[in-house]
Amino acid sequence: APADTPLSRLLDSVEQRLDVSEQVALSKWDSRQPVQAPERERQVINQAQSQATRFGIDAQRAGLFFSDQIEANKLLQYHALSRWHAAGSAPQTQRIDLAKQLRPQLDRLQEVLLEELAEFDRHRPEPCTSALAQAIEKRKKSSERSLALIRATAHLCPAI
Ligand SMILES: C=C(O[C@@H]1C=C(C(=O)O)C=C[C@H]1O)C(=O)O
Structure with missing residues (x-):
């Protein structure tokens, strides 16, 4: 098992947030809603920015980090929807309500992510970009993941 570091803990939670994308996509498939929900995105980012200082994170950094989480989530939703369109149907699995369950679940994960982002920033690996890239390679599940x-981690390390 990979060493339990601030980076690996953060990536675990980033993956937990990504795991929700399939259920979100199913809800959008059923309701024929677009993947992108701009008002909800603004809400997620505003919430991250207003909670950031409580975790000792710069508001702009928190906003950018969550904007990356949102973009990554949408990538996986588009991918799932494309697979289902190609197949002509989506899986007949139990549905989870977007507004009542999935978004509240994402909101709860938000605090965990902020806490772990703060911890990552206090113990940033050196050199950051290669440690991050290697950690992602080691997790390899599927190419889309x-x-x-x-x-999701595009702005985690300082720009080169
Ligand atoms: C997850 C959703 O889909 C998209 C991704 C979002 C996110 O990752 O928080 C927010 C809004 C949508 O653009 C959603 O609609 O809640």
Whole structure:
């Protein structure tokens, strides 16, 4: 098992947030809603920015981090929807309500992510970009999951 570091803990929670994307996509498939929900996105980012200082994170950094989480989540939703469109149907699995369950679940994860982002920033690996890239490679599940993890962590390390 990979060492339990601030980076691996943060990536675990990033993946937990990504795990929700399939159920979100199912809800959108059923309701024929678009993947992108701009008002909800603004709410997620505003919430992250207003909670940031409580965790000792710069509001702008928190906003950018969550904007990356949202983009990564949408990538996986588009991917799932495309698979279901190609197949002509979505899986007949138990549905979870978007407003009543999935978004509140994402809201709860938000605080965990902020806490772990703060911890990551206090113990940033050196050099950051290669540690991050190697950690993502080691987790490799599917190519779309790797791509989503890369997108979700685009601003984690300082720009080169
Ligand atoms: C997850 C959703 O889909 C998209 C992704 C979001 C997110 O990752 O928080 C927010 C709004 C949508 O653009 C959603 O609609 O709640």
